[in-house]
Amino acid sequence: MRTRYLIFLLSVVPGATLAASGVTFPASKIDLKPQSVTLPGSGARYEGPGAAVLNTNCLLCHSPAFVDSQPPLPADVWKSEVTKMRDSFGAPIGDAAIPDIVRALVERHGLPAGNAPGGEGEAGASG
Ligand code: HEC
Numbered sequence: 001m002r003t004r005y006l007i008f009l010l011s012v013v014p015g016a017t018l019a020a021s022g023v024t025f026p027a028s029k030i031d032l033k034p035q036s037v038t039l040p041g042s043g044a045r046y047e048g049p050g051a052a053v054l055n056t057n058c059l060l061c062h063s064p065a066f067v068d069s070q071p072p073l074p075a076d077v078w079k080s081e082v083t084k085m086r087d088s089f090g091a092p093i094g095d096a097a098i099p100d101i102v103r104a105l106v107e108r109h110g111l112p113a114g115n116a117p118g119g120e121g122e123a124g125a126s127g
Contacts, residue, residue: 050104057093057101058085067105072112078105 046054046064058067073081079102085091093101 049107050100053097053100053104057082057091057097061085061089061091068108070109072110072115073105074111074115075102075106078102081105 044064045051045059046067054064054067079098082093082098082101082105086093
């Protein structure tokens with residue numbers, strides 16, 4: 001019983017004392033100032049062929065160095081990679097963007113030996 005009374009006193013008295021002492025707090029004015037920070041990583045963006053579509057769809061999770069270090073792949077493999085990014089990892093990639101992304105990736109990486117480019121935008125589709 002004594003302990004409960006003590007706890008009650010400790011929790012109420014400081015607030016009551018402050019209020020009784022007439023202490024007022026000025027209306028706080030938050031003054032936000034711009035800060036400059038250097039984040040780890042290069043902050044690099046994709047440049048060169050297909051840069052715009054890769055900056056929009058891949059930079060969110062991958063540095064250009066990561067994607068550019070991938071080997072040459074046939075278009076259909078890139079397509080399933082991009083689809084996997086969306087379906088497995090939640091990348092916000094719209095269906096309409098996929099052909100442009102695949103074209104950009106094939107253009108940047110080239111095709112593996114033995115994968116002759118097909119018609120426009122269908123590079124490597126045959127095989
Ligand atoms: C929402 C985040 C996200 C976005 C956006 C994203 N990826 Fe990924 N990506 C991942 C994750 C997670 C992995 C798996 C990493 C691991 O296994 O360590 C990955 C792995 C990869 C790999 C390695 C092979 C593999 O399948 O694991 C490649 C290549 C790749 N991504 C390419 C791309 C390309 C190209 C784009 C843009 C079209 C893209 N990613 C967009 C999350 C993303």
